[in-house]
Each structure stands twice: as C-alpha cells, then as structure tokens.
Amino acid sequence: MLIELKGVHKTYNNGQPLHVLKGIDLNIEKGEFVSIMGASGSGKSTLLNILGILDNYDEGTYHLAGTLIKDLSERQAADYRNRMIGFVFQSFNLISFKTAVENVELPLYYQGVSRKERHAKAMEYLEKLGLTDWSHHFPNEMSGGQKQRVAIARALITQPQIILADEPTGALDSKTSVEVMQLLKRLNQEDGITIIVVTHESGVANETDKIIHIKDGIIGEIEENTRHTAWDGPMMK
Amino acid sequence: MKRFFDTDTFREILDSLLRNKSRSLLTGFGVFWGVFMLMLLTGGGQGLKDMLVQEFEGFAQNTCIIATSATTKPYKGFEKGRVWDLNYADVDRLKSMVPELETVSPTVSLWGKSVTRDENTSSRAVVKGARADYARIETPKMMYGRYINDADNLQERKVCVIGKRVYEELFPEGGSPLGKRISIDGSYYTVIGVDWKDSGGISINGSASDAVTIPINQARRAYNLGNTVHLVCFTAKEGITMSDITPRVREIVARYHYIDPTDEQALFLLNTQLIFGIVDNLFRGVNFLIWLIGLGTLLAGVIGVSNIMMVSVKERTTEIGIRRAIGATPKQILGQIISESIVLTLVAGMSAIVFSVLILYGVELAMTEDGILKAAFQVPFGTAVLAALLLAVLGVAAGLMPASRAMQIKPVDAMRDE
Numbered sequence A: 001m002l003i004e005l006k007g008v009h010k011t012y013n014n015g016q017p018l019h020v021l022k023g024i025d026l027n028i029e030k031g032e033f034v035s036i037m038g039a040s041g042s043g044k045s046t047l048l049n050i051l052g053i054l055d056n057y058d059e060g061t062y063h064l065a066g067t068l069i070k071d072l073s074e075r076q077a078a079d080y081r082n083r084m085i086g087f088v089f090q091s092f093n094l095i096s097f098k099t100a101v102e103n104v105e106l107p108l109y110y111q112g113v114s115r116k117e118r119h120a121k122a123m124e125y126l127e128k129l130g131l132t133d134w135s136h137h138f139p140n141e142m143s144g145g146q147k148q149r150v151a152i153a154r155a156l157i158t159q160p161q162i163i164l165a166d167e168p169t170g171a172l173d174s175k176t177s178v179e180v181m182q183l184l185k186r187l188n189q190e191d192g193i194t195i196i197v198v199t200h201e202s203g204v205a206n207e208t209d210k211i212i213h214i215k216d217g218i219i220g221e222i223e224e225n226t227r228h229t230a231w232d233g234p235m236m237k
Numbered sequence B: 001m002k003r004f005f006d007t008d009t010f011r012e013i014l015d016s017l018l019r020n021k022s023r024s025l026l027t028g029f030g031v032f033w034g035v036f037m038l039m040l041l042t043g044g045g046q047g048l049k050d051m052l053v054q055e056f057e058g059f060a061q062n063t064c065i066i067a068t069s070a071t072t073k074p075y076k077g078f079e080k081g082r083v084w085d086l087n088y089a090d091v092d093r094l095k096s097m098v099p100e101l102e103t104v105s106p107t108v109s110l111w112g113k114s115v116t117r118d119e120n121t122s123s124r125a126v127v128k129g130a131r132a133d134y135a136r137i138e139t140p141k142m143m144y145g146r147y148i149n150d151a152d153n154l155q156e157r158k159v160c161v162i163g164k165r166v167y168e169e170l171f172p173e174g175g176s177p178l179g180k181r182i183s184i185d186g187s188y189y190t191v192i193g194v195d196w197k198d199s200g201g202i203s204i205n206g207s208a209s210d211a212v213t214i215p216i217n218q219a220r221r222a223y224n225l226g227n228t229v230h231l232v233c234f235t236a237k238e239g240i241t242m243s244d245i246t247p248r249v250r251e252i253v254a255r256y257h258y259i260d261p262t263d264e265q266a267l268f269l270l271n272t273q274l275i276f277g278i279v280d281n282l283f284r285g286v287n288f289l290i291w292l293i294g295l296g297t298l299l300a301g302v303i304g305v306s307n308i309m310m311v312s313v314k315e316r317t318t319e320i321g322i323r324r325a326i327g328a329t330p331k332q333i334l335g336q337i338i339s340e341s342i343v344l345t346l347v348a349g350m351s352a353i354v355f356s357v358l359i360l361y362g363v364e365l366a367m368t369e370d371g372i373l374k375a376a377f378q379v380p381f382g383t384a385v386l387a388a389l390l391l392a393v394l395g396v397a398a399g400l401m402p403a404s405r406a407m408q409i410k411p412v413d414a415m416r417d418e
C-alpha cells in the first residue's frame, strides 16, 4: 500500500475553528490513477495538501510507502516532497522570473545536482512533453496548456512515485484539458506513476480509473471507473 | 548536503537579484547612498584638513614669534602708547636665560620695496633680513641655489634669496637666476637662491613668495637699523611644551623694556603650537560629525534594505512557497534571503566606494597645480576596508529579519492568494 490514511482529522484554527476533515480513511495502491471529487469547500485541497506533506493533520495516521508521516522535521518533509512527490497546481505555480527549463531544473537544484546535469535532464523532460522550443521562454510567454506541461515536467524530474494534481485543468480550456489528462494517463500507464487528481469536473474525473467522492469531510462513495463510463458526455466544461 | 556558498547557490542568488532589477536597485540604493556619503564626507574632510595643514607648511610646529606694538598699559612711570622695539640684546638674553629654547632667530623686514633687474623688469617685495638659523623656523623650499648662511651674515655680503613671485616677475624667461644681480634702493645684490615655498595663510612678515631675503647684518647696515629687531622667532627643544615657557619669555623681554608683562598687545607672542592644537581639535570634531552623519545615513540605508526585503519577502510568498513545495528546506530559504541581502549590500556598497573614490580623484585632479597635488582628498585605505567589513556585517543584519519571516512561509502558502 502506497498511501494509507486512517481516521485523519484536520481543523483550521484561524479565528473560528473549522473542522474540515472529519475522519478520512483512504487507501491508494501503487500505480493507481484516481480522482477526488466533491463540492467546493468539502476539503479536497486540504486532503491533497496532507497527502503531499504540505500541511499537517491533527488526528489519525498517514502512512506513505510504509512510513508514518507525522511530526516530521522540516528537513525530512522537504526531502520527502522532493524525492517522493511531484506537485501540479491549478495556477501552475511556475516562478515567473525563471525560464521553462530553469523552473523544471529547480527541484534538482535543491537536491544538489550539478548545473549541467540538471539542465540536461530538464531538457530531456521538456522534450518528452513536446516543449523543447519553449525551454527558454518565461512563463508569461506561454499558453496555459504549455505552462501546465512545464509544471508537469517539473513534477516529473525527480522521478517521484506520486503525482498530486490539484485541479490541473481548472485554468485550461476543454481541448487543453483533454491533452493534459491524456498526458497524465500516459505517465500512469507507461511509467507506473501513482497519480491523484483533485477535480470538480466529471469529464476530467472520468479519465481516471477510480473516483473518490468526498462529502462533508469524510470519504463517501468510491467509484471504480476502469472502463471510463462514469460520465458519458463529451469531456468539456 | 550542499555547501552553503558554492557557485551554484551564488548563481541562483544572482539570478533572483538580476531578474528583479527594479526591486534590487531600489533595495540597494539606500546602502549605496549611505556609503557614498560616508566616503565623500571622510574624503572631503581629509582634504580640507590637508589644505589647512598646508597653510602651516614649513613651520616648525613648536615655533613662537614675538612681535611688538605700542604699549596699552602705563607701567613704572611710563605712559601708555609708548612705541618700542626688540633688539639684539633680547636675542642673547633669551638664548642664555631660557635653556629650553633651541633656536632664537631675529629678523627685520622692510615693506613695499621696489626690486629691479633692469629698466624693464621690476617687482615689489618685502625685504627681509634674516640669519642662517631662520631656516629652522620657516623651512625654505630651495628651487635654485641655497639659503643665507652664517658667512653671508658675518661678512655682510650683498646676496639675496628671492621668493617665487619675485623670481617670476624678475626672470620671466625662466632658468637659473643664480649670480644675476638685482637692485634694491640703489644697492646691488647677487641672487644666491630661489625659495619656491608658496606659503599659504600663515606667514611671518608677508608671504615667502613675495620676499627678498638678505643677510640681517647687511639689512641693518643698509637701512640704518642699529640694534633694532622687528621680530624674534624661537623654537623650543624637543619634548618641551611651548606654552610652558612662553610666560618666562614674556617676563624676561618685558622686564628689560619696562613693559607691563600683562600687556599682551604691546608684547605679542604667537604660539603656533596652540594654533596647531586648535586645528587638530577642530578636525577631530569635524571627523566625529562626519562619522556620525555617515553612519547614520548608512544605518538608514541598511534599515531600508531590511524593510524593502521584508516587503519583497511578502511579495514573494508564492515563489518561496513553491520552492518549499518542491523540496527547499527552511534553512535553504534562510540562506538564500540572507545571501541576497549580503550580495545586495556588498555590491551597492562597493560601487559606492568606487564611485566616491572616482569623484574624490576628480576633485584631486582639479586641485593639482604644476603636477603637484595640493591636498589629498582621498578616502584612507583603512576606512574603505573598514566600510567593506561593516557592509558585510550590516548585510547579514539586514537580511536576518526578512529571512526569518521567509522561513515562516509554509509550502501551502504557495497555493493561496491566487
């Protein structure tokens, strides 16, 4: 079991305490391609941040590849994030004053990989995602789809076991959304990377093999969707 | 684990500074200005001091000069307003009665004399009669020839040393005037030297450059001065504080001339050591002010850096959050912000040092005459080194607060504020 959550609770305490996650039990196997769906404010991003060790939880246990993820030091957390997990965000979160290739290189910089080596590797990943021509452009010179592919390249460069994507298609048009989902699917199938996508678009969720519904802070229905029949319309917003 | 300061880290820092130029410029300017002002002020103060010190150049620092004028107090039956003069006996008395004195040298001076070489070339000058030992009071800068010597005086030779301006007017063609003869009041004097000293503010009996110096005995004979001496200059032996012996000098001179010893106008003593002391104190004060102002400005600049970096850290929350999300440790973020601060302060400060040195160099060029530097306006090397060290320390200090703020930024913060 790659990801194992038992009775995870999370309360935000700025001002009015807000109990967001109320006992999450969730298992995700290595190599799965799942989506998390739910209404706005249901706690999808909160859950994903906990999975990505970007945030702490208050109660319960979270095991990542057999290790209990609790009260990690900042260094350990940073190290796990860097080596195990790749992040893809709705707003791309590229660093605006760095070119595409420099953005992709950055995780390796924090691993201490030499400049030459990480540059070569970043170019390799950009090529894989069809972005060779854009490698020296700044984010504001690229389209949303291109930016998201750069972000995916950055998530991939450390060869993580898991990719966590929070509404990766949220800022993209439907055609580009399809492309990005196809890309994630390919990464899942060809490289066996575990991929977890948060979305509120049924069309996007339908591309994944399993759909986890979250409601009022607990896991609701879990749909198996290996035949991609959860939603029969054309994939679009 | 990466080393803290390898070239890679450095490039990362440089990148984030260079690619946010306006932010960096704004941040660096405060420090630039602070250092610039500090350097310019210290350099300028140094130059001013140099200029002032040059006014006294060539004077023995422990010189005292006795001058006379009409009495202002009645004394021992004499009315006030009596005119009196020093004489040769005073010189001998002082020499024998005050063992602390090194040189005691009398001079006479005759103002507004016309000096001619031929019908076409003439000049106005002060004719000074002096002994060889006067050179120990006011050091001449001999351009040609030599100064008056004892033999000149004993034999009452008709020789003269001329000042720079007099030389330039009498010998406009340049070249050595030695052996040439000039005429003063109908007597001919052979030029034996040219004194190039361009005395500034302080001068005894007029500027050295306007003077024609002849042996004092010759002057006394030519102008029927008898035993009269106009000024007596003396220096104290090494280690003697001049103001300790001036009361005794005053006492001795006053007694033999029946002058009230408290009549400071009738018997005027000019103690250069006192003046040097005043100038020294003045510049100690000026220096203190310069450093106060300069350091204040510098401090304000550093606080500015800290402040703007603080704002920029807030602005960069997303960037820092992203860095954290993809694997940067808080320590690495801390290192980055502090390094940025150090690099900014150092670059801004160093360019300020270079810039101010260039400007001061320009001032020096403007002050240079005949290839001779009149005053050194440059920042002392030690000051520059001190400033550089100070900058590095201040750079760290300025970075501390923003860096600790940046460390507080959590990776989740990258995801907010969208």
Ligand SMILES: Nc1ncnc2c1ncn2[C@@H]1O[C@H](COP(=O)(O)OP(=O)(O)OP(=O)(O)O)[C@@H](O)[C@H]1O
Binding pocket: A012, A013, A014, A018, A020, A038, A039, A040, A041, A042, A043, A044, A045, A046, A047, A200
């Ligand atoms: N840092 C925070 N401090 C306080 N409250 C927060 C914080 N982050 C999220 N919340 C609150 O927690 C609740 C769940 O937020 P979350 O972002 O997980 O929802 P979501 O399911 O991702 O919603 P959406 O689909 O709109 O992205 C919301 O009510 C939100 O306002």
Ligand SMILES: [Mg+2]
Binding pocket: A044, A045, A046, A166
């Ligand atoms: Mg969300």
